Amino acid sequence: MKLYTFKQAPNAQRVQVFIDEKNIEIERVEINVRDGEQFKEPFQSMNPFNCIPFLELHDGTIISETVSICRYLEELYPNPSLLGVSSENRALIDMWNRRLELDGFTPILHALRNKAPRFAGRVIPGTRNDLKQIPAVAERGLDIFKILLNRINSHLSTSQFVAGIEFSIADITGYFMMEMSEFFEIEIETSFPSVFRWHSLIKSRPSIPK
Incomplete structure (x- = not known):
């Protein structure tokens, strides 16, 4: 297998932490997405969505999308489980991971891409075009993200990890x-103390890039 990645990209980092937590050895191929290398062959044909990460299997099959890659690896390397070992556990982890993606990861991603100057001309992941950054999109994304922070701050006041007592893919997300x-310099420590406690706990793990 080969993992095509870019070590500074958030989704690539999610997969890499998943791999490191499982202590898996996978060949890595770095694609410089900042320089547009993903639009060149053979990468364009391998993943026409022009995003990383994506996984190439031994028979040439390509699996893209962060959670899809992680699900495949979990099947091959079930221990330690990061997606759950029981029906209830798997459902809860999936529920929280999905909620964090919908109400947190995706809104803050679009807020960042519509605000940070470095994303001018590439507002939509996997593109290079003349779509303009829209301040209102950034503002609304930040609003959605802050609503989530309030909700998970309450939840994390009684839960060590996002989906219970064990570290999971939801914590990685x-x-x-x-x-x-x-980038938005949100005050976390005093406004969302349970989130701050949890974030500090996750940051201390050896798999997290420093």
Whole structure:
């Protein structure tokens, strides 16, 4: 297998942490997405969505999308489980991971891409075009993200990890959601103390890039 990635991209980092938590050895191929390398062959044909990460299997099959890659790897390397070991556990982890993606990771991603100057001309992931950054999109994304922060702050006051007592893919998603939000300089420690406690806990894990 080969993992095509870019070590500074949040979704690529999510997959890499998943891999490192499982202590899996996978060949990595770095694609410089900032320089547009993903639009060149053979990468364009391998993944026409022009995003990373994506996984190439031994028979040439390509799996893209962060959670899809993680699900495949979980099947091959079930221990330690990051997607759940029981029906209830799997459902809860999936529920929280989905909620963090919908109400946190995706809104803050679009807020960042519509605000940060470095994303001018590439507002939509996997594109290079003349779509303009829209301040209102950034503002609304930040609004949605802050609503989520309030909700998970309450939840994390009684839960060590996002989906219970064990570290899971939901914590990985949440951690990199928070990392993207740093651009907006949201005061977390006093406004969302349970989120701050949890984020500090996740940051201390050896798998998290320092």
